[in-house]
Amino acid sequence: MSLKTHLNSGINRSLSRLRLSVYIWLVLLFLALVALAPINSLLRSNLGHFYLPEKPLMPFEFNLVEVILANQQILTPYAGFLLTLMLLACLIFIFLSAGLFGRMLSPDPVVTFREFLADGARHFWKFILSLLAFLPFLAVFLILFQFLAAPLNWWSGRAVTEWPVIIASNLRLLILILLWTALKLLLDLARIIMLSGSKKVIPAYVSALLFLKHNFFGLWGLYLLLGLMVISISAFWLFLLRLFPAGTTPGVLALIIAGQVYIIFRVLARQVFIGVEYSYYLKRKGS
C-alpha cells in the first residue's frame, strides 16, 4: 500500500465525517467563550465607550493590559475559575475523544450529534483507563528524553558562544516533539485497537506495542508527514491572518471567521490523523 493510499483513505474517512469537526469546534468555542466571559465583561465595561482617536496615545493592546492591571484583584478568583474550567474541560475532552474515535472507526459514515454523544458516553470509561495505563509510558518517555537530552545539555553547558545554546535548545525541543509524537501514536493505536477489536485496555496496549514492533517506522513516518503538513498549513494561515486589515469591522469579521475556519481545520487534521492511523492499522494488522 502506498503512502498516498493511506492518506487518501484517512482524508476520505475524515471528510465523510466532517460534522465531527464541527461538533468539537462548537464545544471548543463554547468553552473558550465561557472561559473568557469574565475578562470579556471586564473589557466591555471598561472599554465599551473608550474613545480611540486616529493617533492613539498607545497601542490598543496596551489599553487591554491597562484595564487588567487596574483590576488586578479579579485575577486570583479568575485563575481559580480557569483552573476549575480546565479540570472540567479535561473530562469533556476525554468524552469528546471517545466520541471522535467511536464515530471515526464506525463503518457507518453517517454522523449525528446523538450518535457522537452516545459513542462518547459508551467509551468514556475505557478512555479514562487508557489514559491511566498511559502514565507509565509517560514516565519512560521522560526518562528517555532526559537521556537523549543529556549530551545536548553537556554541549550547551560548556559553550563559549550563544549558537550552541540556541541549537541545543531547539534540538531538545525537536527530540521532545519527536518522542511525544511516538508516544501519542501509541495512545491513538491502543484506542483504535480497543474500539475496533473490542479489547480491554491492557490487551489493547499489548497489541498496539506488538503492532508497532513491526510497523513503527512506517506509521510514525506517516504521522510525522501529516504533522509537517499541518505545521506548514498553520504557518501559512497565520501569515495570511496578518494581512487582514484589523481596523475595520469587515476586516475584523473576516479575521474572526478565518480564525474559526482554522480551528475547524485543526480539528479536522486530528480526524485525519486518526483516519490514517486506522487505515494503516487495518491494512497491516494481518501481515
Added chain:
Amino acid sequence: MKRPYLEKTGRVFYLLLVLLLACGLKAASADRPVRFDLKVELLPETATLQGKGTIVWTNRTADYIPDIQFHLYWNAFKNELSTMAREARREKMISRYRVKKDEWGWIKLISLSTDSGLDLLPSASFISPDEPHNPDDQTVLRVELPEPLAPGQAITLNLEFQARVPGNGLRTGYYRDGFFIAQWFPKPGVYEEGRGWNCHEYHLNSEFYADFADYRVEITVPSRMVVGACGEEVDKRDDPATGKTTYTYVQQNIHDFAWTASPRFVKLERWFKGQEEVRPEEYRQMAALLGLEPEEIRLPDVRMILLIEKQHQKQAERHFRALRAALKYYGLWYGPYPYRTITMVDPPFRTGSGGMEYPTLFTAGTSVILEKDVLSPEQVIIHEFGHGYWYGLVANNEFEEAWLDEGINTYSTGRVSEVAYGPGRLPLRFNGLPLNWLLKTPAVYDWQLGRLVSATVAELDPIVTDSWKFYNSMSYSLNVYYRAATCLHTLERLLGEKIWARVMRTYHMRYRFRHPKTGDFIRVVNEVSGQDLTWFFQEFFYSANNFDYAIASVEIGLKPEKYRGVFDSLPTANSAWPAAPARGKPALKQEKIYQTTITLRRLGQARPGPGYSLKLRVDFEDGSSEWREWDGQGRWARFYFEKPARVKTAVLDPEAIWLVDSNFSNNSYSKTGPGARLMSATGKLVWFLQHLLLTFSGLV
C-alpha cells in the same frame, strides 16, 4: 504662578559653565579627595586577582576624621550570609548566587599600611552600617586611624590585596577565560561633612556611590587576551618570557574603575566627530531652545572603542550607530561628553555583566540573532552610555536615591531612541528564535511601555526610598526606573519643551562632577521654571500615591419642552445648565436640545498641585467642542452641557499631559466605543484560547 524664563541670566550662567568646563578636568583635580595608583594581575586559571597599590585620601571637609571605611564589594559573593545573599533569599533568588565549592567570590586585604609603615590591619574590622544590621556581612571594612585626619590633611595608604572573581557574579564575573572585572578593589566610601562616612553594604537592589578620583591602573593579563578598561590606554608592555602583557590605563575625575579581558574579543574603533554628526541647523535649533549660542553647545570628538565578541562582530556598525546617537543627543541636550574615550563592551558570554555602566566604559549585550525593527541592542547601548551622564558625571548616591540616575536615564533613553529610531517592536522569541515574522507585535515607544508597567507599583513604595528598603526587587526596579521616568515625562509636558530642556541642562551642568540629591533637582526645577513644583515631588516621588482620574459617567437626555410646577416671574440665579449658544437664526420650534452631565472622579490619592488642573474636552455631533477644567482636588466633579447636539466624544486630559495617570483607558467616552478594535481583541483572545484548548485536548 508662572514666570517667564529669564533668558539673559540663563545665557550668562551657561557661558560660565562652559568656561569652567573648558578649563578642563585638570582644574578640578585639586578638589578630588582620592587618587588611586593600582597594579593588578589576573590569574585566569584560578580566576583570582593579585593587586597592590597606593590610595591617597584627602580630607576635604572641616571634620576631624578618626577612621576610613572601605567597600570590599566582592565579599557579597563570599557565602550565603552576606547581606546581598540574605536579600536574594528573601526574594527567592538565592539559587542564582549559589555556585560550585571553589567559585565563591571574595576579596582579602593582605596588607594595609601608612606611608610611614604603620600597619593598619590590626585596627580594621567589618561593620554593618545598614538596617537591619547583619554581623555576618563583610562588604564594609572600617579602619581606625592612629590619629584623626585633620581638615585638608591627606593620608597615603599602601595596600596589597587578593581577590577571587565571583562565579556567581552580579554585574561582575567570569566564564571560562572571559572576565568582566568591576568593584574589584578596596574602595573608600564617601565622607560627608558633618554626617560621617556614607559607605553602604553591597545590596541586591543597589548600585554604587563613590568620590571622584584620579586613577592609574596597570593590568597584567595573559597576552592572548584582549583588554578594555575605563579611561585611556597609555602604555602596553609585552613580556615574552612570561607570556603576559601589562596595560596601563589612566583617567582623571571618575569615581569607579572597571575592566574586562577575554580572548574572544574583537577590538574596533571609530570616531565621533562633533562637526559631522550634528548638522549646523541642529546646533542652531538646540541652542535656541536652550537660550545659548551654537558655539556653546558644540560637541567634541570622542574616540569610540568597541570590544565585541567574535560571534557578534557583524553587529559592530549597529552598535556604533546607537552609540553615535547617544553621544549626539545626550551631548546636545545635557552637555558635551567631557572625556576623550568611551569604551563599549559586548560582555563576555555568561559573565552576568551585561547592561552595566562605569565611567567611560559600559557593557551592552546582544544576541546572535537579531530582528531589524526590535531596538535591541540599541536601547541598552543608549541607556548604559547615558549612565555616563546620569551616575558617571552627575554622581548621585545610587544606594539612597537611585531614581536620580536610573529614572532620569530611563527618561533620557526613551527620548534618544524616540528621536533616533522611532518606536521599536516588542520582541517575541521562542527558544532563542525570533517570531516577529509570524506574529506581529506592536511597535511602541519606551515611555508607553514604562508608564504601563510602572502603574503596578504606584502604591507600593515612594520613588525616593533607599534601594534596599523597597518592598521587593520588582517595586525597586519599576519605581526607580519606570515610574520615575513617567513622572519626568509628565513634568516635561507640564512645563513645556523649552523650559524642560533648560531644566535638564542646568541640572546636569550644575551638578557635573558632584553628588546631587533629590532636593537639588527640585531646586533646579523650581528655579528654572519659575514655579514652585515641590508639590509634584511630594506627591509623586516622596509618596506612594496612585494618580488616576476617570470619566465616571456621561448622561445624555432631551431637555423637556415644558417644566411642570409653579413658576413666578422673579429673576433666578445663573442656572447650572449653560444655555445653548445663540445661533445666527432663531431656534426652530422642533429643534431638540440635549442636556449632558459628565461626572469625573478621582480614583487615586494623588492630586495636581496648586495652579494645575485637568482639562476635559467634549466634542459634539454638530462639530462643536467645549473645554472645561477641574482642579482635581475633590473626589468628583460634575459638568453640565446644554446643546442642540449629542455628545460624540469626551476626553479627560486630551493632550495627555498627565502621563502619570495609571489608567488612561478610563479617561474617555465615545458613543460608539472602539468598535472593531475591541471586537478584534476579544476575537483574538477567543481564538487563542480555542487553540490552547485544542492543543490541551490532544494530550488527553
